[in-house]
Amino acid sequence: MSSMNIPQSSYPRIVIIGGGFGGIALAKKLSNKDAQVVLLDKHNYHNFQPLLYQVSTGGLEPDSIAYPIRKVLQGYPNFYFRLANVMEVDTDKKSIKTNIGEMTFDYLVIATGSETNYFGNKGIENNGMAMKTIPQALNLRSLILENFEQALLTDNLHEREALMNFVIVGGGPTGVELAGALAEIKKGILPKDYPDLDTRRAQINLIQSGDRILPAMSEQASEKAERFLEKLGVNVWKNIRVTDYDGKVVSTDCDTVFEAATLVWAAGVRAVGVKGLDAENLLARGNRLKVDQFNQVQGVEGVFAIGDVAQMETEAFPHGHPMMAQPAIQQGRNLGENLVRLIDDIPMKPFKYRDKGSMATVGRNKAVVDMPNIRFQGVFAWFVWMFVHLYFLIGFRNRVVVFINWVYNYIRFDREARLIIRPFKKQNRAERDTLKQE
């Protein structure tokens, strides 16, 4: 028995760090294979990140977009899950150090994903909100609701408007989807929930540093999404870069400033690194690990990286694949097959990315879809978006519950999970920082 209580096995041991899209897809491919698989994650659940913005805006329960990792692995022989923070990797000794002990590996797969990148801006990091984890999404949900409760109490119009002013930085799918959802709440829910507050003064600002939103999609999708947002009453600001935020005033690189009690930072992610795999020659832009076409970390035998954390430079993607679910899932599956080949001493198959397209939703009946051969926007795109998200959600129960919530929200123009279960605002600085770390 090692110190993490994983029995020794005659099979080679594959350790996977991270139970996101990549790690889970890989683990599934390794079931019933001649390998001992150990999956480590600091949470005991897989989190469906594309729907986090619906948790923040009260449209879905957090529990319906999370799935217990142990349940995914149920019934797999030779599988071990451990709730652990990985602290360091020693690639020479082929061992890892975690908060619950050390263990050796034959093959190691880094699937740690990405986290919010503030690019060193402490003001934004300390005073802004991120939305990459379920606790963060819940913090944002609490803060939005707490702001309106507080706005009711002040006679100072200036202060009231700042409390109802939302600044979302970053015009990618996360920013667009969050801005659209907030605009729908402003229109459909706030006037009924706060009849004694002039909620028409609420402002939703989406700020994009480039000259179009959804820059990773087609120009057609960008234009349409912008029109959808404007229709919903979102102020879209382009070619403006947010430079700082002190909790009250959002500064930019031009004359425009925003007085806002809420800033959501969705303008950058970086790979979650692992100590021991952080030599400069291993890393690419955004902290990603350079990998070859088999997802092996360049020059490090037996160590692989998949998903957001891996940068595989190809002709089509000179800076690596997009940091989204699809490349992670496909790399996880391919690596699963390759690890079996490696164990059986058969040559591995290089990774080939099949672009299935990308999509973003702005609001009810409003989505944009870019598929490899066709682009479309509007009601049908919205149905496609919903179908695809239900399909990729893990777990039958989750799918049913999410579907029921969507039907209900659609018919009733409502989002009922507007609950402040753990207040964010009333916490002191240190407690807030703890909440934000989760």
Add this chain to the structure above:
Amino acid sequence: MSSMNIPQSSYPRIVIIGGGFGGIALAKKLSNKDAQVVLLDKHNYHNFQPLLYQVSTGGLEPDSIAYPIRKVLQGYPNFYFRLANVMEVDTDKKSIKTNIGEMTFDYLVIATGSETNYFGNKGIENNGMAMKTIPQALNLRSLILENFEQALLTDNLHEREALMNFVIVGGGPTGVELAGALAEIKKGILPKDYPDLDTRRAQINLIQSGDRILPAMSEQASEKAERFLEKLGVNVWKNIRVTDYDGKVVSTDCDTVFEAATLVWAAGVRAVGVKGLDAENLLARGNRLKVDQFNQVQGVEGVFAIGDVAQMETEAFPHGHPMMAQPAIQQGRNLGENLVRLIDDIPMKPFKYRDKGSMATVGRNKAVVDMPNIRFQGVFAWFVWMFVHLYFLIGFRNRVVVFINWVYNYIRFDREARLIIRPFKKQNRAERDTLKQE
């Protein structure tokens, strides 16, 4: 405008403290009446306490047993909700002090409910878990799961068994339902989730100081519930009083001790008092406010109390009505009618409690029901229990989501919300204490 930004009105102002079963029932009765109604609560949601144990055991999402208070009051004219902690009541000046300001009232209704009563035992309060609020239920959910994750890691059998040993103190419905749910998890989920752990060693102990569990129900129900629990493998201990808990060892008034990492205290509640209404002559046992047959606090004109916080002594209930949902709902409705009469100068109607019976569920197909004229147990009782709980749950969406979860859990012998969203155990003492206060 008062300092809480409630406009002055020509109608008398009724302030309700607490949005539980009583407060909500009262508020509903006062819609469209000639009164300005202000509802205060420290949460922005109503919480369906009878199902909290299912949140703790991963059977339901917290959001599906909570309901936004603002949504209940939507469309009511002259209604105001404020998220506030009430700090003090001045019955002479007819004013209340809260954390967000002061306000006056014409009529005041205390509907603050009850909280866990540790009877001054600091060891149990500091080291035990309570289950009266949603955050507390989530803390317990986290702790249960964290215990099993930790049990995996130790080779010390003694320590491992303590981590898998659950002591539930109090044989009322809460204790019985929680013990039953844990026993089902032990049987149906743990062996699959933790194949590398000998989960048969997990122990669920239910400790009751009296000589039967469910003492408020019929002897027939008590006996049957105890048999159900034994069938599920719960150790039922009667005539034992827990005297202390240091986080490791549960001491009792006899030779029996338990080494357990988890103690859930469900052995007492007391009314949540309000400063300014705490004179000795006003209070009965358990901190409850003595009220007359119109729910008026004895001797205090214009101030009322309903539900758990009110003690109305009648022939049938010399120590007040049971601290459950039904008396609260019925008192809220009756008081709503009486307040209208009072405003219209018509004599009030004394409260008459209609006992609709009581029930408790132990597990799948296992419940006990005492109705005024009939008692039954088993499968049919279990269906009645589910139907009644769905009926009293507020909100159509909540009912559908809870129903779907129950169907799924029934068919699959599963409970999928076993997620550690906010770890409880890894917090330090101060943070834990904060979490426990919520």
